[in-house]
Amino acid sequence: MIDLEKKTTQARFGQLVGITQPAVSGLLMRGVMVAGDTLGNWLLSYCGHIRDIAAGRQAGEDARTLDPAEEKARLYAAQADKIEMENAVARGELAPVSVLEDVLTRAGTKVSAAMDAIPTALKRRLPNLTDADLTIVRRELAKARNAVASLSLEDLEADEENEGE
Structure with missing residues (x-):
């Protein structure tokens, strides 16, 4: 109202x-x-x-x-955009940002847990690895985790532009 x-x-x-x-x-x-x-x-x-x-x-x-003709054309264009977006949502091509954020958060948590388990799995399978070797593995995993955690939409768009060149 x-x-x-x-x-x-x-x-x-x-x-x-x-x-x-x-x-x-x-x-x-x-x-x-x-x-x-x-x-x-x-x-x-x-x-x-x-x-x-x-x-x-x-x-x-x-x-x-x-x-009036210009404003009417703008209105028709906006209505067409709205219908296109509704159709994309119905086809599952668009989702609310909050849903995407939730999915990415859950995926990140699972990937992080899997990465945390890598040094332990390596030690079990390769008992001859030293603590120094496992420290190097942990450091590289931390670098990868930090790189992903600091990603932004601008970074992803820049990567797409670089791939196109």
């Missing part, structure tokens, strides 16, 4: 009426709407402004800023 008595952001208002945040900012700068006013008052001011444009009482820059 939308509360018309509350204040809102430029971006949310733009999303509500189908215009961009910069267009909302322009309306505020031109005095069409009053900064800090309620959502209800912004809607009333905006609708009055649109009626004036439609009636030909305002022209020039305002008419170009709020081109």
